[in-house]
Amino acid sequence: MKSKFTIYILLVAALIVFAKIFWQNDDSYQSYQSRGILKTEGTNTPKADVPQEASVPPTISATPADILLPPAPLPNGLMISIAIQNNTATNLLRLSEPTVNVPGVGVEIRELQPGKFFMAQLGFPQGFAAPPGQQVEFRVKTSDPNVPVIRVPVKQMSR
Numbered sequence: 001m002k003s004k005f006t007i008y009i010l011l012v013a014a015l016i017v018f019a020k021i022f023w024q025n026d027d028s029y030q031s032y033q034s035r036g037i038l039k040t041e042g043t044n045t046p047k048a049d050v051p052q053e054a055s056v057p058p059t060i061s062a063t064p065a066d067i068l069l070p071p072a073p074l075p076n077g078l079m080i081s082i083a084i085q086n087n088t089a090t091n092l093l094r095l096s097e098p099t100v101n102v103p104g105v106g107v108e109i110r111e112l113q114p115g116k117f118f119m120a121q122l123g124f125p126q127g128f129a130a131p132p133g134q135q136v137e138f139r140v141k142t143s144d145p146n147v148p149v150i151r152v153p154v155k156q157m158s159r
Contacts, residue, residue: 057087058087058147059086059087059088059144059146059147060084060085060086060087060093060142060144060147060150061084061085061087062082062083062084062085062150062152063082063083063085064082064152065152066152066153066154066155067080067082067122067138067152067153067154067155068155068156068157069124069128069130069154069155069156069157070156070157071156071157071158071159072128072129072130072156072159073126073127073128073129074124074125074126074127074128074129075126076126077123077124077125077126078123078124078128079121079122079123079124080121080122080124081119081120081121081122082119082120082122082138082152083117083118083119084117084118084119084120084140084150085116085117085118086115086116086117086144088144091115091144092114092115092116092143093115093116093118093142093143093144094115094142094143095109095111095118095140095141095142095143095150096140096141096142096143097139097140097141098120098138098139098140099138099139099140100122100136100137100138100139100154101134101135101136101137101139102130102131102134102136104124104125104128105122105123105124105125105128106121106122106123106125107120107121107122107123107138108120108121108123109121109140120138120140122138122154129156130154130155130156135153136153136154136155136156137151137152137153137154138151138152138154139151139152
């Protein structure tokens with residue numbers, strides 16, 4: 001009789017442990033239901049919740065997203081770097097025609113990881129001042145049809 005009682009206790013303990021792991025674990029499906037950010041609206045479609053942690057990164061990212069220069073005129077020349085990352089798993093990226101839409105700013109692109117990671121170097125000369133009323137920006141064409149041009153605005157602080 002004692003062995004049946006021990007087996008019963010072990011079975012109940014295993015069920016309790018399983019229930020705690022399955023229904024109360026923060027990584028379980030159940031916990032994602034309350035944190036979902038996307039729900040289907042179809043009449044024949046069950047509700048599908050997407051966890052917040054599953055956000056999709058953009059296919060191409062540029063960091064920083066915008067550039068802020070010190071007040072004009074620049075007392076010294078200034079080099080600014082922009083990291084460009086291809087976040088797709090299979091497609092290799094090509095960049096071409098890097099420019100800044102004001103004269104005197106040097107632009108160079110270096111491919112650090114072929115097709116995946118690039119570094120754009122912008123060289124602002126001593127005395128640079130953004131033309132008043134003009135939107136200054138760095139542009140580069142890409143081989144990605146969904147993101148044909150990367151644009152990074154350049155702003156200059158006022159005194």
